[in-house]
Amino acid sequence: xxxxxxxxxxxxxxxxxxxxxxxxxxVSVIGAISGEQQAQLEAALVPFEEETGIEVVxxxxxxxxxxxxxxxxxxxxxxxAMFPQPGLMRSLAEEGALVPLEAVxxxxxxxxxYPESWIELSEVDNEVYGIWYRAAVxxxxxxxxxxxxKGGYQPPETWDxxxxxxxxxxxxxxxxxxxxxxxxxxxxxPGTDWxxxxxxxxxxxxxxxxxxxxxxxxxxxxxxAAFETLGQIVRSPGYVWGGKTGALSIPWxxxxxxxxxxxxxxxxxxxxxxxxxxxxxxxxxxxxxxFFPTPDINPDYKNALLVGGDIFAMVNDTPEARQLxxxxxxxxxxxxxxxxxxxxxxxxxxxxxxxxxxxxxxxAALLTEAEIVRFDGSxxxxxxVGTGTFWSGIMDFVAGTSAADATExxxxxxPDASEQETLEQESLEQETL
Amino acid sequence: xxxxxxxxxxxxxxALGSVGIxxxxxxxxxxxxxxxxxxxxxxxxxxxxxxPSVLLLTIYLVIPTIRTFYLSFxxxxxxxxxxxxxxLFVLTAPDTLVTFRNNILWLVLVTGLSVGLGxxxxxxxxxxxxxxxAKSLIFLPMAISFVGASVIWRFIYAYRPEGAPQIGLLxxxxxxxxxxxxxxxxxxxxxxFALIAxxxxxxxxxxxxxxxxxxxxxxxxxxxxxxxxGASEIQIFRRIIVPMIMPTVLVVSTxxxxxxxxxxxxxxxxTGGNLGTDVIASRMIRxxxxxxxxxxxxxxxxxLLIAVIxxxxxxxxxxxxxxxxx
Numbered sequence: 001x002x003x004x005x006x007x008x009x010x011x012x013x014x015x016x017x018x019x020x021x022x023x024x025x026x027v028s029v030i031g032a033i034s035g036e037q038q039a040q041l042e043a044a045l046v047p048f049e050e051e052t053g054i055e056v057v058x059x060x061x062x063x064x065x066x067x068x069x070x071x072x073x074x075x076x077x078x079x080x081a082m083f084p085q086p087g088l089m090r091s092l093a094e095e096g097a098l099v100p101l102e103a104v105x106x107x108x109x110x111x112x113x114y115p116e117s118w119i120e121l122s123e124v125d126n127e128v129y130g131i132w133y134r135a136a137v138x139x140x141x142x143x144x145x146x147x148x149x150k151g152g153y154q155p156p157e158t159w160d161x162x163x164x165x166x167x168x169x170x171x172x173x174x175x176x177x178x179x180x181x182x183x184x185x186x187x188x189x190p191g192t193d194w195x196x197x198x199x200x201x202x203x204x205x206x207x208x209x210x211x212x213x214x215x216x217x218x219x220x221x222x223x224x225a226a227f228e229t230l231g232q233i234v235r236s237p238g239y240v241w242g243g244k245t246g247a248l249s250i251p252w253x254x255x256x257x258x259x260x261x262x263x264x265x266x267x268x269x270x271x272x273x274x275x276x277x278x279x280x281x282x283x284x285x286x287x288x289x290x291f292f293p294t295p296d297i298n299p300d301y302k303n304a305l306l307v308g309g310d311i312f313a314m315v316n317d318t319p320e321a322r323q324l325x326x327x328x329x330x331x332x333x334x335x336x337x338x339x340x341x342x343x344x345x346x347x348x349x350x351x352x353x354x355x356x357x358x359x360x361x362x363x364a365a366l367l368t369e370a371e372i373v374r375f376d377g378s379x380x381x382x383x384x385v386g387t388g389t390f391w392s393g394i395m396d397f398v399a400g401t402s403a404a405d406a407t408e409x410x411x412x413x414x415p416d417a418s419e420q421e422t423l424e425q426e427s428l429e430q431e432t433l
Numbered sequence: 434x435x436x437x438x439x440x441x442x443x444x445x446x447x448a449l450g451s452v453g454i455x456x457x458x459x460x461x462x463x464x465x466x467x468x469x470x471x472x473x474x475x476x477x478x479x480x481x482x483x484x485p486s487v488l489l490l491t492i493y494l495v496i497p498t499i500r501t502f503y504l505s506f507x508x509x510x511x512x513x514x515x516x517x518x519x520x521l522f523v524l525t526a527p528d529t530l531v532t533f534r535n536n537i538l539w540l541v542l543v544t545g546l547s548v549g550l551g552x553x554x555x556x557x558x559x560x561x562x563x564x565x566x567a568k569s570l571i572f573l574p575m576a577i578s579f580v581g582a583s584v585i586w587r588f589i590y591a592y593r594p595e596g597a598p599q600i601g602l603l604x605x606x607x608x609x610x611x612x613x614x615x616x617x618x619x620x621x622x623x624x625x626f627a628l629i630a631x632x633x634x635x636x637x638x639x640x641x642x643x644x645x646x647x648x649x650x651x652x653x654x655x656x657x658x659x660x661x662x663g664a665s666e667i668q669i670f671r672r673i674i675v676p677m678i679m680p681t682v683l684v685v686s687t688x689x690x691x692x693x694x695x696x697x698x699x700x701x702x703x704t705g706g707n708l709g710t711d712v713i714a715s716r717m718i719r720x721x722x723x724x725x726x727x728x729x730x731x732x733x734x735x736x737l738l739i740a741v742i743x744x745x746x747x748x749x750x751x752x753x754x755x756x757x758x759x
Contacts, residue, residue, distance in 0.1 A: 058555050091725060095510065185705035242594025245616035248708070249592035265597065374529075384724035395707040399619065409527045415509070 026055040027320040030068060031082035031310070034060030037277065040180075040340050044333040045324075051367035052327075054320045062184060065387050070098050072315065079321040082133065083311050085379035086121060087386045088228070092313075093124040099314040100127040104325045113329050118346045122311060130311035131328045133394035135338070135346040136362050138193050138272040138306040138376060141296040144259050147267055155292035159201070161230065162295050169267055170238040170393045177240045178235060179247040180255025181395060186387070190252045191230065191394030192378040193306065194270065198226040200304050201297040205372050207418055214414055218385070219407035227403035230298075234398050241265045247398050253278045259289070270294060272308065273363045277342045285341075293366065305370035307347065308379060382415050388415040458482065498738070505731035521553035531598050531710045536694065536740075538625055539712060540706035543632045543693045548686050550633070551640025555648050556670060558641070569644065572638035578637070583702035586631045590617040590703075621709045628710060635690070640685050648674060680755060686746045694741055713737050 021369045033041060038060045045056045059078065061067050065088055071077050072092070078309070083089040092098050107128060110119055114132060122130040141162075143155070151172060156162040166176040181188050200208045210216050211223060233239055240247050241258055256275045258265035260283065269275070276285065283289055290374045296302050312328050314321050327333065334345040335354045344355075344364055367373075378386040389410045397406040460480045467472055508515050523529060554571060558564050574582065591601030595613055599605040604614040617627045651674055659669050675682070697714035704710045706719065713733060719732030 060754055066718075069722055070726060137601075187705050208507055245592065245614075245619055246594040248618050248619035250594075265594070374723075383725075384459055384726065386718075388719065392705070392707045395619075399621065399708055412527055413724075 008087055011403055017036040017281070025320055025322050026057050027080060027317075028057045028059070028078040029080045029082060030061065030064065030071070030078040031086040031311075032057050032060070032062065032064035033082070034062065034083070037342070040337050042342070043340070044325075046322060047332055047336070048327045049413065050321055052320075053256070054323060056324065065383070067187075068092075077315045079314065079316040080324055081313055081315055083130070083313060085308075085309055085387065086130065086375070087379050087381060087383060089130055089313050090124050090380075091383060093127075094128045097315065098129050099317045099321075101131065101314070101325065102127065103131055104125060104247070104322045105131075105315075105329055110329065113331070113347050113349055115346065115348060117373065118309075121309075131325055132309050132311050132346050133328060133334070134310040135344045135367065136272045136308035136376075137344060137367055139304070139366075140271065140273060140275075140291040140363070142256060142259060142269045142271060142289060142291050143267060144264065144274060144288060145290050147259075147264060151267070153302065156295050158296050159229075159297040166205075166233070166236070166239055169234075175238065175241045175266045176268055178250075178258035178269045179234065179240050180249045180250035180252040181247050181398060182249055186391060187248075188273065188394035188404065189378065189400060190255075190393035191234075192390050193222075193376065194230050194233075195226050195307050195394070196374075197270075197294050197378045198229045198297065199223060199377070200306060200372070200374055201301055202226055202229065204298065204301045205374055208374055212380050212383075218411035218414055219290060219404065224403040224407050227397055229408060231375045231403065243397055244400070248395060253283040272346055272413055273360070274342060276359065280409075285360075289359070291359070291362075301372060303370055304372035304374065305366060305375060306374055307346075307367065308376040318331065323363055383417055385410055385411045444620050454485075457485070475565075492648040497505060501738075502735050503730045504727055505729050505735050507728040509585060509728055511727045515728060519728040520736075523732050523736065526714075528709075528711060530657040531709050532713055532716055533564055535625055535710065535712050539629055539632070539693050539696065542626075542629045543636060544686055544689045547633045547689055548644075548682065550637045552644050552675075552682065554637070555639045555645035556674065559648055567569070568642065571641055574635050577635065579696070579698035580702055582631055582635055583699050587703065590627055592619070593614050600742050618704050618710075622709060624704060628699055628703055631703075632693065636689055640689065641680060643685050644678065647678035647699060651677050680751070683751060687744055690744050691741060693746075694737060713740070718738060 026411070028418055029040070031038075038058065041268075042056070042058055044395055047059075048054070049056055064084060068081055069092070069410075077097075081089075093100075104130075107119065110128060110131075110383070118132050122128050122132060140153075148155070151169065151174070152166070153165055156165050162238075169176040171236045179190070181191050181432070184380075199211055202225065203211075207216070207222060210217075211220070212279070215426060226414060233249055234244065237243075242250065252271075256271060256278050257280065258268045259269055260269070260280050277288075281284075293305070294306070311329065312325065314325055329347075331345075331347055331349040334343075334347045337343040338345060338350060338360070339354045339356055341356045341360060344360065344367060346367065350362060355364055378384065378390050381390065393406045393410040396409070397403060448505075461476070465477055465481055469477060472587050477625060504511050505519055507691055514632070519680060521533060546687055558567055570648075570650075577585070588600070589602045591599075592604055592614055593599050593601070599608050599614060601617075608614050615623070653676075655673060656669060664672070695714055696712060696720055700706055700710055700712050700715040701718065706712070706715045714737060717730050717737065719734040720726050720733060
């Protein structure tokens with residue numbers, strides 16, 4: 001108490017800085033990952049803690065999208081947040097709740113580590129806010145090679161081949177697909193990935209961008225067509241294990257387990273690379289499990305890839321938070337987790353040899369070789385849709401609502417033009433100020 | 434180390450909270466009695482006692498209510514005035530009718546069944562040998578938070594497709610009887626009832642305890658007189674016990690009604706409001722914090738408040754009536 005009073009009396013900033021330098025503090029981080037993944041993240045931050053003496057206090061919560069805005073509103077915000085979706089980062093940045101990265105790394109410095117397309121994805125109003133950490137490849141269909149060999153099945157090249165294969169499996173008395181949409185109050189999201197894949201492959205990247213930016217309404221015919229295409233899988237009798245009740249009830253992480261075992265529940269499962277975290281323990285990647293990229297629909301849009309990613313952004317501008325952000329851009333934390341498995345990085349300086357197995361190397365190659373790369377659309381849409389009615393709309397559609405009704409309801413919740421106008425006006429006002 | 438300091442802080446807070454409050458009242462009382470002449474003392478003294486709670490209520494209830502009302506006329510970031518647009522949006526949204534229907538369903542079923550069951554159990558348990566044990570067992574769920582209860586019930590309602598081992602209690606029973614497993618939480622015909630059952634399980638104990646003490650308050654001589662006159666036990670229950678404990682029944686009912694109108698945790702944890710299970714309060718939370726639209730969130734809060742007002746008015750009126758009866 002006395003010391004701090006004396007410090008105030010002297011009143012120079014240098015003494016304050018020295019005080020923090022002598023007693024390196026902590027940096028608090030909030031993120032959506034927990035459990036085993038949390039341990040891996042913390043392991044990746046150990047070199048930072050050892051080098052700087054700063055302690056990273058990580059808090060993992062599965063209610064991230066609800067909790068972070070509440071914490072910011074109540075002035076109880078963590079220093080750094082690891083966003084599972086840039087959509088929320090974007091809206092918080094627009095509100096001025098986040099600190100631009102400029103203070104830590106310039107765009108040029110960042111370009112040493114990340115491809116231009118990824119840097120653009122971390123921008124809000126021409127300012128970079130975030131550092132990409134874990135990247136995800138979503139366009140993967142998992143299968144067990146042994147089971148495919150037994151049935152004489154070949155990985156399909158086109159969507160029609162995939163449907164024909166599914167029909168063959170049903171005729172052979174097997175269930176082609178496992179699908180689990182349950183995910184607490186985020187239920188439905190695995191289905192949004194399906195719809196995004198289909199829009200991208202059916203109507204192309206330009207239309208995909210327009211759809212994500214609301215250049216076309218959500219209930220546009222092409223989007224409805226994508227829902228119907230998903231319907232060909234989830235609504236065809238015998239296609240999905242447990243039918244629609246199974247799809248709606250089974251937790252998403254459990255659903256891939258259906259591929260394994262003596263008598264597997266199903267033969268194919270479409271899910272991102274992070275599904276590997278839910279493999280049974282004794283599974284050898286590349287032998288017991290493999291994937292083929294989601295097949296093309298329209299040959300004009302071949303070799304397209306849907307990706308996702310976790311992005312770090314600063315909420316409080318503290319020296320410790322700045323140091324952590326700078327560290328996260330370097331390849332070290334990426335390589336540490338990559339070596340553990342279940343992790344891909346968009347950081348170009350990461351050595352491909354650190355990936356522990358054939359599967360992740362194959363995924364990383366896919367990430368660099370794809371001709372059309374698009375970010376997970378629901379993560380870029382406004383929260384009311386991307387983390388709200390798009391999810392619940394998928395649940396409604398799978399439960400039996402028509403594509404027209406389901407998409408109309410989602411469209412109703414898209415923030416209307418007047419809201420977006422106020423946002424634009426505000427940014428203009430700020431510029432003139 | 435951190436935990437120890439947290440526990441110490443908590444203990445300090447409890448000590449300050451309970452002893453401190455008494456201390457404040459005691460101190461102020463002495464101050465008034467010593468410092469003021471007798472005449473003004475009588476005028477000031479009531480305010481000493483009422484003041485702190487009026488102040489706290491103003492800060493934590495009245496001001497936020499007024500502010501919520503004010504915000505409900507502004508846009509998503511509380512900056513531009515939008516008039517009644519938020520109310521129009523909320524009232525025309527495609528799922529609003531479903532939300533209102535669900536709230537009515539919750540109100541009728543939870544209030545009716547938990548008060549009804551509570552009353553029946555209270556009367557029956559009065560004649561049981563192990564009354565306290567039975568009562569504690571029924572009261573036990575009361576101690577579980579809504580979120581905790583929801584987690585428990587997720588395991589009860591869990592679904593696995595036919596042929597797979599059922600990990601949910603209910604579906605294990607259903608399949609062992611030879612039926613197909615049921616998607617308790619995803620079948621729109623039953624999922625609301627599945628959620629409502631959780632609330633009834635939580636609230637019946639509360640109703641029972643209050644009603645039980647009211648039942649015990651019915652004088653024995655009245656009951657004996659009725660029996661001497663040849664009334665059957667059912668007649669006694671309907672004509673004597675129920676009318677005599679009616680005030681308690683009403684108080685318990687209004688408490689449950691207000692509680693049910695506020696419910697969101699169960700819906701939030703179990704279904705996320707999907708597949709036709711949304712209620713007013715869970716929509717409010719979502720608009721406010723997930724969609725970050727303060728205007729719409731506030732508008733829903735105001736609608737909810739308006740829905741509660743009649744219940745509160747009825748409650749206050751009855752309290753006044755009781756005062757008069759005395």
